[in-house]
Amino acid sequence: MSDPSQPQYPGAPAGQPVPPAGAAPGPAYAGQPGVPMAPPPKKRSKAVPIILIVIAAVLVLCLGGVAVTFFLVRDTVGEVIEATQTRLVTPDTLAGRELNTDPTFQGLAEEVATGLAADVPESTSSIGAFYGDIEQENLVMIAGVSGVMADPDQELADATEGDATGLGMTNVTDVDAGPKGGSARCGDADLEGIPGGVCVWASRGALVMYVFYFSTGEEAAGSLVEIRDAVEQTS
Numbered sequence: 001m002s003d004p005s006q007p008q009y010p011g012a013p014a015g016q017p018v019p020p021a022g023a024a025p026g027p028a029y030a031g032q033p034g035v036p037m038a039p040p041p042k043k044r045s046k047a048v049p050i051i052l053i054v055i056a057a058v059l060v061l062c063l064g065g066v067a068v069t070f071f072l073v074r075d076t077v078g079e080v081i082e083a084t085q086t087r088l089v090t091p092d093t094l095a096g097r098e099l100n101t102d103p104t105f106q107g108l109a110e111e112v113a114t115g116l117a118a119d120v121p122e123s124t125s126s127i128g129a130f131y132g133d134i135e136q137e138n139l140v141m142i143a144g145v146s147g148v149m150a151d152p153d154q155e156l157a158d159a160t161e162g163d164a165t166g167l168g169m170t171n172v173t174d175v176d177a178g179p180k181g182g183s184a185r186c187g188d189a190d191l192e193g194i195p196g197g198v199c200v201w202a203s204r205g206a207l208v209m210y211v212f213y214f215s216t217g218e219e220a221a222g223s224l225v226e227i228r229d230a231v232e233q234t235s
Contacts, residue, residue, distance in 0.1 A: 185200055
């Protein structure tokens with residue numbers, strides 16, 4: 001039987017021990033039987049370094065190399081016409097990964113696309129998107145612009161030589177750009193201590209970069225044709 005001299009707390013069963021001295025009154029308190037302890041502090045989100053890397057990676061397209069000047073060049077008429085019809089799109093899935101709808105990543109993606117469109121006003125389209133999940137370590141970022149490009153090979157060189165991306169790229173190699181033509185290169189990257197693979201392709205109609213986090217350049221290269229088919233279209 002409970003001691004009538006002890007104060008009872010609303011909702012507390014008879015005979016239940018009362019809170020220790022100084023505890024705030026209430027129906028439950030930490031340490032009371034049946035009441036879970038407070039959860040441990042949440043770990044620092046992996047998104048923090050990712051945000052920094054996204055900004056660094058996009059600099060190659062927005063500031064450094066997109067010295068991409070779009071204009072009609074003296075070339076085969078067919079090639080130029082096809083380039084003017086090239087558009088970049090954001091599919092629902094990419095390389096087996098779902099479009100990331102987390103507000104943080106969506107906001108960054110929108111900034112990427114908007115920044116590219118502003119810095120390359122002659123472009124016909126621009127994209128920025130994340131796919132996969134950072135916690136599952138399968139995140140992919142993609143960014144690019146489309147338009148008639150004067151010198152695709154030079155743009156590819158500007159984007160991949162001398163660590164223009166700021167991602168510490170190493171083992172950069174030429175890879176097959178696929179049936180749509182153009183040139184492509186991939187390499188390993190250091191993403192603030194996270195290993196990654198970076199690929200860039202350039203054609204008469206587009207310049208696109210994508211980053212595989214927690215991966216390698218070789219693994220990223222294996223998905224290049226699939227990714228290009230998904231995002232680069234000719235209307």
